[in-house]
Amino acid sequence: MKHIGNGRPTPRRRMNWIWISGGAFLLSLLAAGILIFFGKQLADLGITGNIYYIILIPLGFSSAAFLAGAMKSYASFTSNENITYGKLQLTGPIVIFALVVGGGFIMPNYNKKEQFDLKMRIVADNQPLQALNEGTVTLYIGKEPKTVNIHDGEVAFYNIPEQYHNRKVRIVPSIRNYQLADSNEVLISKNEDYVDIHVRRTQESMSTLVRGSVLDQKNMAVGNAFLDFSSGLATCYTDPNGNFSLTVPLPSGEKTQLKIVTDGITRFDEVVTISSTIPIDLRIDKTP
Known part of the structure; x- marks a missing residue:
């Protein structure tokens, strides 16, 4: 592809530049728009909102590149005796780049509420x-x-x-x-x-249905054994098979004193844990 004598690109090459940079600009703009309008959904997926600020850089470059191909742009610096530090004049792409990137950082926080x-x-x-x-x-x-x-x-x-x-x-x-x-x-x-x-x-959690069994040292069922939870808080007798079931007005997981009496003799007097799921199976000594 030949160039014009002043070093500027030919119209065809300029059009190719415009199409490529324009496509990159639209893609970057679309990505930024998705992050703006669907930020909450993306955050729920673990995609951080800081990606928005990363996308600002290619968005700024592509918009500047696009306008560079479609608009005349230049930068100049002048210095003379009347201007101590010189004078820098910028137009076109660099201005657009600064506006896009700078504005992208400022706008999300402009209307941010406390x-x-x-x-x-x-x-x-x-x-x-x-x-x-x-x-x-x-x-x-x-x-x-x-x-x-x-x-x-x-x-x-x-x-x-x-x-x-x-x-x-x-x-x-x-x-x-x-x-x-x-x-x-x-x-x-x-x-x-x-x-x-x-x-x-809750009222329901303040009482627990307790089940269990009482056996002697020979693993024989102890029938008609008297069970006393917390000195009269709840009492019952075992059935002929040594099993018992009663409601104790204590929440599941609480500890309480349990006394077992047979033939007028205390056979068991220890602390047990109340549970609605784990039976209280005990073995007692029935030696006279």
């Missing part, structure tokens, strides 16, 4: 449940509710709009064996380290 993070703590009987690692808390705020898993008795909600500072919002905890002790509305504030969510055990 936000704050909100931490909530699960509290029962005025004591934080720091060992709680199951369940969720749903915060009803804005158009879509936010649901977060409980970890170490706490939940954290990020990027709460400033407009909800010092306002009441609705919460719904979902915790096995617990329910809200107060109203489902709490006052949130950006100035508080924690907002406490007060819960109490």
Whole structure:
């Protein structure tokens, strides 16, 4: 391809430059647009929003290159006795590059609203449940509710709009064996380290159906043995096969004193763990 005598590219070569740079500009613009309009969905997929700023560089270069082929551009520097540091004049691509990249950094934060993070703590009987690692808390705020898993008795909600500072919002905890002790509305504030969510055990969780069996040292069933949980809290007798079943007004996982009496003699007096899933199978000494 021949060049014109002044060193400038021929019209055909300029058109090829325009098409190539124009295509690169459109691709970069499309990528930037996807990151802007689908930022939340991409963030959910683990694609960070910082990629947007990386795309700004090729977008700026391609737009500058495109306009360089379609517009006359030049840069000049002049210096004389009247201008101490000289005078630099830029037009065309370099200006477009600066506008695209600089504007791309400024615009996303131009209308950015103030936000704050909100931490909530699960509290029962005025004591934080720091060992709680199951369940969720749903915060009803804005158009879509936010649901977060409980970890170490706490939940954290990020990027709460400033407009909800010092306002009441609705919460719904979902915790096995617990329910809200107060109203489902709490006052949130950006100035508080924690907002406490007060819960109490459900009535159903305060009692446990306990099953088990009592055997003697010869693995023979002990019938009509008297079982006494916590000195009269719950009592029952074993059936002829040595089995028993009763409801103890204690939550599953609690420890309690159990006494077993046969023929008027205490055969067992120890602490056991109440469980709705693990039977209490005991062996006693029936030696007179």
